Amino acid sequence: MTQSGRPGPRVKSVRWSAPAVAGAVIVGLMAVLAVVGPMVWGAAADRIDAAAILQGASSEHPLGTDNLGRDLLARVLVAGRYSLLLALAATLIGAFAGVVLGTLPSVLPARGARLVTGTVNALVAFPGLLLAMFTAVVAGLGARGAVLGIGAAIAPGFARLTQTLAATVAGSDYVAAARMLGVPRRRILTRHVLPNIAEPLILNLAQSLGGALLGLAGMSFLGLGVQPPDFDWGRLLFDGFPRIYVTPEVALGPAAAIALAGIGFNLLGDALARAAARTPAVRRPPAAPPGEAAGEPDAGAVLEVEDLTVTFPGGATPVRGLSLSVAPGEIVGLVGESGSGKSLTAAAIGGLVPYPGTVGYARLRLAGQDVATMTGKELGTALAMVFQDPLAALNPALKVGGQLAEVAVVHEGTGRAEARRRAVARLGQVHLPDPEARSRQHPHELSGGMRQRAVIAMGLMGTPRLIVADEPTTALDVTVQRQILRLLREVVDGSGAAGLFISHDIAVVGELCDRVVVMYAGRVVEELPADRLAEGAAHPYTRALIASLPDLDTDRSRPLAGIPGVQPAPAQVGPGCAFAPRCALASERCSAERPELVAHGPAQRVACWEVS
Amino acid sequence: MRARAWVRRLVRFVVSLAVLVVASFAMIHLIPGDPVRASLGPAAPIELVQARTAALGLDRPLPEQLVTYVTHVLSGDFGTSFLTGEPVGEVILTRLPNTLTLALLATAAALLVAVPLGMWAAVRTENGRRRGTELAFSATTGTAVAVPEFLYAIALVAAFAIGLGWFPPAGRAGPITYVLPVAALAAGPAAMIARISRVETLRELGKDYVRLARAKRLPGARLHLRHVLPNTLTATLTVGGLLLTSLIAGGVLVEYVFAWPGLGMKIVESITQKDYPVAQGVILVYGAIVLVVNLAVDLVLGALDPTSEIRERT
Numbered sequence: 009m010t011q012s013g014r015p016g017p018r019v020k021s022v023r024w025s026a027p028a029v030a031g032a033v034i035v036g037l038m039a040v041l042a043v044v045g046p047m048v049w050g051a052a053a054d055r056i057d058a059a060a061i062l063q064g065a066s067s068e069h070p071l072g073t074d075n076l077g078r079d080l081l082a083r084v085l086v087a088g089r090y091s092l093l094l095a096l097a098a099t100l101i102g103a104f105a106g107v108v109l110g111t112l113p114s115v116l117p118a119r120g121a122r123l124v125t126g127t128v129n130a131l132v133a134f135p136g137l138l139l140a141m142f143t144a145v146v147a148g149l150g151a152r153g154a155v156l157g158i159g160a161a162i163a164p165g166f167a168r169l170t171q172t173l174a175a176t177v178a179g180s181d182y183v184a185a186a187r188m189l190g191v192p193r194r195r196i197l198t199r200h201v202l203p204n205i206a207e208p209l210i211l212n213l214a215q216s217l218g219g220a221l222l223g224l225a226g227m228s229f230l231g232l233g234v235q236p237p238d239f240d241w242g243r244l245l246f247d248g249f250p251r252i253y254v255t256p257e258v259a260l261g262p263a264a265a266i267a268l269a270g271i272g273f274n275l276l277g278d279a280l281a282r283a284a285a286r287t288p289a290v291r292r293p294p295a296a297p298p299g300e301a302a303g304e305p306d307a308g309a310v311l312e313v314e315d316l317t318v319t320f321p322g323g324a325t326p327v328r329g330l331s332l333s334v335a336p337g338e339i340v341g342l343v344g345e346s347g348s349g350k351s352l353t354a355a356a357i358g359g360l361v362p363y364p365g366t367v368g369y370a371r372l373r374l375a376g377q378d379v380a381t382m383t384g385k386e387l388g389t390a391l392a393m394v395f396q397d398p399l400a401a402l403n404p405a406l407k408v409g410g411q412l413a414e415v416a417v418v419h420e421g422t423g424r425a426e427a428r429r430r431a432v433a434r435l436g437q438v439h440l441p442d443p444e445a446r447s448r449q450h451p452h453e454l455s456g457g458m459r460q461r462a463v464i465a466m467g468l469m470g471t472p473r474l475i476v477a478d479e480p481t482t483a484l485d486v487t488v489q490r491q492i493l494r495l496l497r498e499v500v501d502g503s504g505a506a507g508l509f510i511s512h513d514i515a516v517v518g519e520l521c522d523r524v525v526v527m528y529a530g531r532v533v534e535e536l537p538a539d540r541l542a543e544g545a546a547h548p549y550t551r552a553l554i555a556s557l558p559d560l561d562t563d564r565s566r567p568l569a570g571i572p573g574v575q576p577a578p579a580q581v582g583p584g585c586a587f588a589p590r591c592a593l594a595s596e597r598c599s600a601e602r603p604e605l606v607a608h609g610p611a612q613r614v615a616c617w618e619v620s
Numbered sequence: 621m622r623a624r625a626w627v628r629r630l631v632r633f634v635v636s637l638a639v640l641v642v643a644s645f646a647m648i649h650l651i652p653g654d655p656v657r658a659s660l661g662p663a664a665p666i667e668l669v670q671a672r673t674a675a676l677g678l679d680r681p682l683p684e685q686l687v688t689y690v691t692h693v694l695s696g697d698f699g700t701s702f703l704t705g706e707p708v709g710e711v712i713l714t715r716l717p718n719t720l721t722l723a724l725l726a727t728a729a730a731l732l733v734a735v736p737l738g739m740w741a742a743v744r745t746e747n748g749r750r751r752g753t754e755l756a757f758s759a760t761t762g763t764a765v766a767v768p769e770f771l772y773a774i775a776l777v778a779a780f781a782i783g784l785g786w787f788p789p790a791g792r793a794g795p796i797t798y799v800l801p802v803a804a805l806a807a808g809p810a811a812m813i814a815r816i817s818r819v820e821t822l823r824e825l826g827k828d829y830v831r832l833a834r835a836k837r838l839p840g841a842r843l844h845l846r847h848v849l850p851n852t853l854t855a856t857l858t859v860g861g862l863l864l865t866s867l868i869a870g871g872v873l874v875e876y877v878f879a880w881p882g883l884g885m886k887i888v889e890s891i892t893q894k895d896y897p898v899a900q901g902v903i904l905v906y907g908a909i910v911l912v913v914n915l916a917v918d919l920v921l922g923a924l925d926p927t928s929e930i931r932e933r934t
Binding site (some may be wrong): 226270 | 827829838839870887888896
């Protein structure tokens with residue numbers, strides 16, 4: 009779908025969402041606590057009071073006292089600095105070791121590089137706590153062993169990150185360009201590689217800090233980290249934990265501090281990562297034009313559309329006032345540039361316009377019945393859709409035959425075996441070689457053309473009255489395109505269904521379709537029989553589309569003819585003809601007043617002041 | 621092609637295992653000073669230290685020690701505890717099942733809660749619908765992910781064992797004693813998996829095959845469970861598998877809180893008491909479990925995802 013993107017003023021609002029603010033505030037408070045904590049409460053934290061040993065909460069000691077009668081609240085507030093410093097030390101050690109490990113492969117000979125890469129890959133999957141325990145055994149109990157261990161646990165992640173980042177940057181076009189220009193290697197490293205990998209590395213540093221803090225707290229809590237007389241939050245929890253049976257509040261302070269720090273760093277890290285990952289959004293403004301098109305639906309038509317409008321919040325109206333009808337056995341081509349609203353028209357007919365878009369119409373009937381009143385079963389069997397990329401349209405996890413069969417199983421209550429038999433028959437009908445075997449394969453085992461045949465076969469599982477094909481050949485090889493077009497024709501002729509064929513390629517449309525409807529900026533500008541395309545096209549836009557086609561006579565040494573200018577965004581369409589700014593024939597009237605679709609010879613209608 | 625990828629993966633497993641064995645062997649030798657002296661304490665008579673050193677074979681040349689160690693490990697002999705004289709292999713065998721049950725139950729609990737929760741959140745908030753639900757979901761899970769398992773454990777003990785008295789606060793005796801440790805261990809991973817499940821589901825919901833399935837007018841349950849779910853599982857299970865290894869490590873802390881008679885409790889004791897053979901053996905087993913889990917995750921994924929064959933190739 010070309011313009012399913014929501015018109016979004018919400019990109020910016022995420023950046024400082026509530027969680028991000030909460031994270032920043034918590035981390036900020038932690039930093040302040042680390043600076044001022046020991047200065048303010050240092051004395052209280054160390055004051056031994058033999059008269060107040062192992063007390064629970066009291067007004068004097070809100071969190072109780074420890075085995076020397078020291079105030080636990082003060083100790084929690086003071087321990088912040090040590091806890092954070094240890095975490096910082098472990099993170100920096102890990103980051104440094106990791107960056108060195110990560111750059112080694114680019115310096116070492118191939119065999120050594122593979123060894124380092126292999127080691128890093130093996131270590132990345134290793135839980136940090138196990139590594140920390142290993143170093144705790146080797147380095148002995150205490151803060152040093154724990155910091156080294158947590159650092160060692162952080163290093164592999166940094167190494168992997170450095171390695172992949174450096175590889176990506178080194179393979180990028182601008183580095184290749186710098187090399188071609190003869191920029192020396194060292195300068196490439198300092199000017200191109202390092203600045204481009206610094207940001208993700210710093211980001212990872214921020215995120216690792218929280219992990220290190222929790223890891224160190226865990227080690228201290230197990231009695232394997234900080235040892236008395238030093239204390240961090242983990243150690244305070246270690247001391248308080250055995251007492252929770254009697255005075256649970258003594259464990260509350262350190263537990264809350266650890267939890268809060270963990271949450272704060274995590275929320276902030278998340279927000280930072282999200283901000284960094286946000287690439288500048290390619291905003292594709294949905295095209296939208298004014299007016300309602302003419303056209304009375306034919307009596308015997310399978311598809312009757314009158315005054316179809318698709319609106320998105322914010323006033324963008326990519327399709328407005330579109331009318332269309334398709335007779336049984338007829339294929340109507342809907343042509344236009346991307347953004348003209350053709351794909352959304354198809355989505356609206358199929359009831360597939362994505363939230364928050366809304367669809368309005370005066371009449372939308374399939375086989376004489378209002379689409380809104382049709383049940384899922386009726387729509388599911390009467391409407392077949394074919395999309396651009398058949399690999400994406402088939403579920404990669406399910407076998408081809410099963411995906412076909414389920415239409416019959418779900419909507420018609422057919423038995424599995426019978427449904428499978430029908431699936432194989434339909435696959436044969438679309439000339440898929442060896443349909444029995446193919447039905448038991450997964451989509452990725454089929455070629456592009458075979459997949460598109462399978463999708464078409466899926467549409468034939470019910471009794472299709474309308475086949476909507478949205479750019480069904482764009483993703484295929486030229487030779488395969490032709491076969492698929494022929495198949496579509498054959499299927500429409502064979503089933504008596506109506507076909508709606510959507511394409512940006514007017515040549516393909518002219519070849520396959522009976523009638524052509526040209527859309528520009530959300531509305532129909534011309535409607536004519538396909539065989540009159542070459543000679544009888546009247547609207548300047550249609551003529552420009554045809555003129556832009558290269559054919560055998562085109563002089564390939566000269567630039568292809570294009571249409572100057574771009575299709576206007578919905579908000580930019582003035583009161584007049586949307587094509588006027590790009591039109592060579594445009595007069596004053598064209599930009600002031602919008603032309604209606606009016607008859608122009610037999611079976612042809614045009615919306616243009618200058619030619620009608 | 622597929623067979624070759626599997627062989628490659630197995631070779632990697634065997635090499636990692638070999639490195640692990642050497643690392644656990646090296647551990648005792650990396651300890652600065654004399655590990656036997658360190659474990660027996662400064663007051664121990666020199667004869668005892670020498671006798672213990674000889675009994676452990678620590679006076680032999682290094683290469684010989686390595687060969688002995690590897691042959692012993694391969695035959696299931698992990699040495700004997702400095703403190704109790706028990707064979708380490710036996711200690712591991714009696715305790716390993718308790719640790720594994722805990723980890724597996726927690727993984728199962730996390731997946732069973734988190735995958736449906738994540739999918740539900742994705743379907744509810746598709747295309748930016750219901751911003752409030754989305755915000756509440758990400759804030760809750762973001763917070764839950766950040767709280768370490770030992771704090772969950774302590775909080776659960778304080779609330780449900782000591783406060784309400786519904787569950788025993790520690791020990792392992794009967795199914796009811798599993799509830800709190802499993803909950804403590806599963807909470808963080810569940811929040812993480814729910815997030816991933818939501819993101820993956822959202823990604824799948826935007827794809828063409830879902831549009832086509834919707835055009836086929838499949839009922840919601842079939843669309844989500846049969847079409848979307850299998851495609852989200854690869855990523856979810858990858859992370860679930862990686863979480864399983866972190867869950868094994870987290871189990872150490874949870875076991876400690878609940879005095880759970882598993883390997884985690886043992887490793888903490890052995891390190892604190894400088895009982896090096898036990899620490900060495902238990903770390904080796906933990907490492908091997910991690911390697912096996914990672915291998916299993918890869919093999920399961922290879923079997924689950926029919927396109928992984930392509931991915932291997934490119």
